[in-house]
Amino acid sequence: MSSHWERLDDSLRPSVLASVAAFERARPKLERITAEMESLVREVMDDAEDKPLFVTSRTKTVESFREKASRMVAPEPDAPPALQFPEPLRNLTDMVGVRVITTLPGENAQAANLIKRRRNIFDCRGDREKDIGSIESGTYGYSSRHLILRSIQNDVVRAYQEVLDPEAKANGSYMFELQIRTVFAHAWSEIEHDIRFKAQDPRAWSPFFDRQFTATAAMLETVEQAFSELHDRYETVTSFWDADGEGKVSLTPNRIKAVWQTLLPHVDRKADDDWGWAAELVAAHGLTKTIDLAALLQPAIISNVRKALDHRYSPGPDRLLDDLLLWQFGQRHIDLTAEDPALEQTPRRDSLQRRHQQMQRYRKASGF
Structure with missing residues (x-):
């Protein structure tokens, strides 16, 4: 695959070579700028609520600089050849690149906003x-937030x-x-760059590669969404334990319904069901706060109840909540919520x- 340098018009080569020589001479100082910008970004990210996984940086290589400096604009009739970047040392904004690698897509915006607010350091x-175009066109591509920043009165830059x-x-x-992107997008981008952009022989390329990259981008989006949903659910569940x-x-009926559907979404009722019955059951034992219900709906307790009663059918929320309260409070639950034992018929009390005997x-067999 021919490079921009190889296709460069001979009349433009002296100008590009002069720029490359100037870049090569100044590159050691440019590496210091790279380290300085990475350090400043790290400093800003220390204030982030969700810390990035890592921050990294790179300085453009001499070969990469020459390649980009050799790009020509599309030729026009009777117009002489011209460079896309006539003054690459001034026109290029990617000679120094810093990357902030996050865990979840939502953290990208947080990191970008944090950086943009530090106007005393960056403009x-x-x-x-980068993914907006693919979303609006109904296609898939890698997602990344790209900021062009300008340092402000920086001594390393002055040098x-x-x-x-x-x-x-x-x-x-x-x-x-x-660049701000998730670790999934980062991995995808690195692999794509190695295969798609570093390929030297066009004969080694296949349309199947494009199809596979599109497919993996779609899977990447699905995985990121799944992890984002897991993170949101985790944040919600842990908030229940904040006294x-x-x-x-x-614990209103609607609150009980919301907590239950968060913790036990696989054991649910119809969406329009009234959960007043649940509020009455928990209130009978003085359970009135969200944290009380969260403590009751624990996996170990549910597992023991299921084993103890060996349900023939999977119980719904009404039966399972009743059994959990019975497990926790025993005879007291029966006395507080069942019929008066003096009545002729006491079906709930009997059940x-x-x-309770089961x-x-x-408990006795399991050593409780």
């Missing part, structure tokens, strides 16, 4: 999302500028690129007594 000159152009005034302002926050919310036998 944001560009902000775009570079003095080497690059000793006669010009060094103002400490330098444009560089910041001074969500945990202290009163609870049978289940639980007692299980």
Whole structure:
């Protein structure tokens, strides 16, 4: 696969070679800018609520610089050949690149907003999302947030500028690129870059590669969504245990329904069911706060109840909640929620007594 340098018009080669020589001479100072920008980004990310997995950076290589500096604009009739970047040392914003690698897609916006608010360090000159076009066109591609940032009165940048152009005034302002993407998108991008952009022989390419990259991008989006949903559910569940926050919310019928559907979505009722019965059952034992219900709906308790009663049919929420309360409170649950024992017919009391006896036998056999 021929490169831009190989296709470059001979009349433009002296200009590109001069730029490459200047870049090579200034590159050691540019590497210091790279380290400085990475350090500043890390400093900003220390204030992030969700810390990124890692921050990394790179300085453009001489070969990569020459290749990009050799790009020509599309030729026009009777017009001489022209470079896309006539002054690459001034026009290119990707000679220094910093990457912030996050865990979940939602963290990308958080990181970008945090960076953009630090106006005393960076001036944001560009902000775009690489996946917007694919979303709007109904296709798939890799997702990444790209910011073009300008440093403000930075001494390390001044040292570079003095080497690059000793006669010009060094103002400490330098444009560089910041990419923010998830670890999944990062892995996808690295593999795609190795295969798609580093390929030297076009004969080794196959349309099947494009199809596979599109398919993996679609799977990547699905996986990220699944992990995002898991994270949101985890945040919701842990909030139930905050005694001074969500945990202290009163157990109204709708609150019980919401907590139950979060913790036990596989054991549910019809969406329009009234959960007033549940509020009455838990209130009978003084369970009035969200944290009380969260403590009752624990996997170990549910597992023991299922083993003790050996349900022939999977119980719904009404039966399972009744059994959980019976497991926790025993005879007290029967006395508080069943019919008066003096009545002629006591079907609920009889059923609870049978289940209570099964639980007692299980406890004894299991060494509780």
